[in-house]
Amino acid sequence: MAAIIGRDLLLLMISFSWCVLTCSSYSNTGTDTLLQGQEVGDWQHLVSANGVFRLEFVSISPSKQRYLGISYNKIGSAPVRNIVWVANRNNPILDASGTLTIDSHGNLKISCRGRSPIILHSVQAASNTTATLLDNGNFILRELNSNGSTEQILWQSFDYPTDTLLPGMKLGINFKTGHTWSLTSWRSHKSPASGSFTFGLDPNSTNQLVILWRDNTYWTSGPWHNGSFEYILPGGRVLESGDIPTPFGACSKDPWDVSRAGCTQKKLPDCRNPHPMMIVF
Numbered sequence: 001m002a003a004i005i006g007r008d009l010l011l012l013m014i015s016f017s018w019c020v021l022t023c024s025s026y027s028n029t030g031t032d033t034l035l036q037g038q039e040v041g042d043w044q045h046l047v048s049a050n051g052v053f054r055l056e057f058v059s060i061s062p063s064k065q066r067y068l069g070i071s072y073n074k075i076g077s078a079p080v081r082n083i084v085w086v087a088n089r090n091n092p093i094l095d096a097s098g099t100l101t102i103d104s105h106g107n108l109k110i111s112c113r114g115r116s117p118i119i120l121h122s123v124q125a126a127s128n129t130t131a132t133l134l135d136n137g138n139f140i141l142r143e144l145n146s147n148g149s150t151e152q153i154l155w156q157s158f159d160y161p162t163d164t165l166l167p168g169m170k171l172g173i174n175f176k177t178g179h180t181w182s183l184t185s186w187r188s189h190k191s192p193a194s195g196s197f198t199f200g201l202d203p204n205s206t207n208q209l210v211i212l213w214r215d216n217t218y219w220t221s222g223p224w225h226n227g228s229f230e231y232i233l234p235g236g237r238v239l240e241s242g243d244i245p246t247p248f249g250a251c252s253k254d255p256w257d258v259s260r261a262g263c264t265q266k267k268l269p270d271c272r273n274p275h276p277m278m279i280v281f
Helices: none
Strands: 003-005 034-035 040-043 046-048 053-058 067-072 083-086 098-102 106-113 116-120 129-133 139-144 151-158 185-186 191-201 209-213 215-221 237-239 246-249 277-280
Touching: 053 129, 098 129, 106 151, 116 151
Parallel strands: none
Antiparallel strands: 003 277, 034 129, 040 098, 046 053, 053 067, 067 083, 098 106, 106 116, 129 139, 139 151, 185 191, 191 209, 209 215, 237 246
16 A cells, blocks of 8 residues: 655655667666666666566756656656656756666766766775666666576665655664655655655554654554554555544644544644545545
């Protein structure tokens, strides 16, 4: 289940430059795999094997800034909320010069004119690597053996979610490495930059999910026990006072009613729309 909370809460879920196509670029035929030494230019894309997801550089109107994103694949101009993952959400490219490539050492990076590359993954030593867009929306970088079999997965987009939770993704914290799997809202419906709301596992080890607004707790799921969270019912609904089930996120409908289970804030942030909504699909 992916949850999207309007422009005001967490989402649970060009200037075109003509370039010369070289032999190191693959043709724009919708392949799902990028080989070492190849590149995906601003005019090209990857499509998963069964055509479910698409990876390409996109702009979010009215801005002409470019982002490398994964979206559900459909013919024509996709609605902005079809985007489920953004590689460079806080580091947009200012023109259409961006390319995604695996260099000779096996590093996965975004390069563009006039600036240092954006490194998505850097390998410790030169290796034979490929990157593949899967039908579940995961973009994985693999190290290959000499016979073409997979030696190991070096990096995957599922480990760095943006604002959408896809089936197969996870939320949590690796307390050994400090790595966190969480969702962070867009700054606005026109900007995928990191916003104010984060959804994930409580960093205080309370065994519950939380929505944080600028590191302040906004909502909690209640602790996990007997196979479910205390305040979440099947279908993604939360319990209010009196055990009345309502859609998940209902605390924002009446932010002054602190009796709603899981709600911890008395009012919405002043910078946000006082009438946010949640869409679950």
